[in-house]
Amino acid sequence: MQSKVGKCPKCGKAVVDRGSFYGCAGFVKGCDFSIGKSSLSHLGHPTITPKEMRALLKDSAQLSFRMSSGVERLYWVELVQKDGKYLAQVDFEAGVAAKSLGSCPVCGVDVVEYPLSFGCSRWEEGCEFAIFKDAIKRFGGKALTKKQAKELLQKGQIEVKIRGFDKKMKKVNLLLDSEFGCRVDFKNR
Ligand SMILES: [Zn+2]
Ligand SMILES: [Zn+2]
Known part of the structure; x- marks a missing residue:
């Protein structure tokens, strides 16, 4: 059984954990919604966890990113549609919050x-x-x-x-x- 992480923003069917990515259960019917787990790794967030994906499918969420300086910062991420494709977009302008000690x-x-x-x-x-x-x-x-x-x-x-x-x-x-x-x-x- 693949675990469900939320509702597909494109067709409303379940989004399931498929190992290296989260994909729509309705893909057989032509829904191509998918988000790679490592799609934010080049920005300093190695893996989008199922918990984080669940949050992203509901709303925007704050994820932590490790900067090149080594500092961990929280940035708002949301799923946006671009040219019919969904992707996780990081808002580096707003909501910057270092994990303050x-x-x-x-x-x-x-x-x-x-x-x-x-x-x-x-x-x-x-x-x-x-x-x-x-x-x-x-x-x-x-x-x-x-x-x-x-x-x-x-x-x-x-x-x-x-x-x-x-x-x-x-x-x-x-x-x-x-x-x-x-x-x-x-x-x-
Ligand atoms: Zn779908
Ligand atoms: Zn100071």
Whole structure:
């Protein structure tokens, strides 16, 4: 059984998951509606999932795209008809929303995830605020996660584990720092 993902905008029959694409069940009767799962991959969205396709068949939907800079952004996508053919069209003009982790303590705009850091989305315009993922690695700590970065931006400090001078892991506070992104608070313990 192929799973249905919605209604064909062209003929009203079911649109089903056919592996590499979503196609109309009415194709035997001449309906050529189909959307390739990887049709947005060249723009940074590798696969249109069944859940996303379901949303697109109902209305426009926000899908995430990985930019060449490594930043993930959400853009509105809708199915549009061009020369009788349907295709998934991305609106790069409107509805741009980076997956925000919080506000930049320096300039106030969204902090988003980059390959090596959680940084200000305005870095191209010169804001250098960034929490590097391996900020506590030299202290024997683990790479910071998205969740930790979010919490750090919200609360201004989080508890992390680093290796002490006695080689034992210990908990320390990691403070948000507008100049260095974050810094370990050694005074507190
Ligand atoms: Zn159809
Ligand atoms: Zn900033």
